[in-house]
Ligand SMILES: [Zn+2]
């Protein structure tokens with residue numbers, strides 16, 4: 134077969150970038166419809182509820198459960214977490230967990246899909262999603278998840294929960310409900326999630342001397358229900374708890390504790406503690 138010319142390769146790259154960036158750009162541009170549908174208390178409440186539910190699904194589900202297996206649950210609740218996480222429009226559980234495990238495997242080093250140290254702040258924040266090479270994932274590091282056919286199906290059809298979620302917003306409040314409950318809420322959700330990959334690797338404090346640039350950032354932690362304690366997380370990545378001191382607010386962990394009490398989840402993994410068992414050890418034995 135004839136080798137493609139440099140022009141053909143470039144045109145293919147541009148097409149691939151637009152395929153990846155298209156839905157992302159479209160939902161950001163659709164925010165202009167807030168001018169047509171001004172906010173009301175009800176619409177703001179819908180946007181906030183959509184943000185909170187889906188942020189929780191990302192942090193407790195896609196991140197702490199699927200990517201890190203930080204706790205255990207039954208197959209039914211596992212499916213609930215997967216469906217809810219898909220509504221955040223960040224692809225499916227296998228894709229999300231695979232790239233995130235890759236991030237932990239080589240944090241801020243070659244192989245990290247989003248590192249401000251390697252490729253700059255904006256690439257870590259959004260640029261890496263525009264890069265067509267991240268459209269699919271290498272399944273070799275998510276075989277544990279791929280063992281479930283329902284998760285494989287959801288990963289291939291991650292847009293189905295997104296469409297159902299948008300339709301629910303339409304049913305609740307009409308087109309204005311779609312603009313606020315879906316468009317605005319999803320964009321806020323995306324941007325807040327991306328702060329963990331960009332800001333929480335650049336600005337904040339470092340309790341642990343990890344080999345990466347991870348930071349603890351209180352503002353990111355508030356917006357992402359506990360994920361901003363990112364230096365803690367890179368130190369103890371399989372811990373269900375990321376806020377390690379009483380003042381490090383970690384809403385995701387509190388809700389997981391409540392769900393454990395109710396028997397929905399179990400075996401929440403914890404960081405190893407000091408001898409007085411009051412604070413996490415600075416180094417693993
Ligand atoms: Zn990180």
Ligand SMILES: [Zn+2]
Nearest residue numbers: 233237366370
């Ligand atoms: Zn992680």
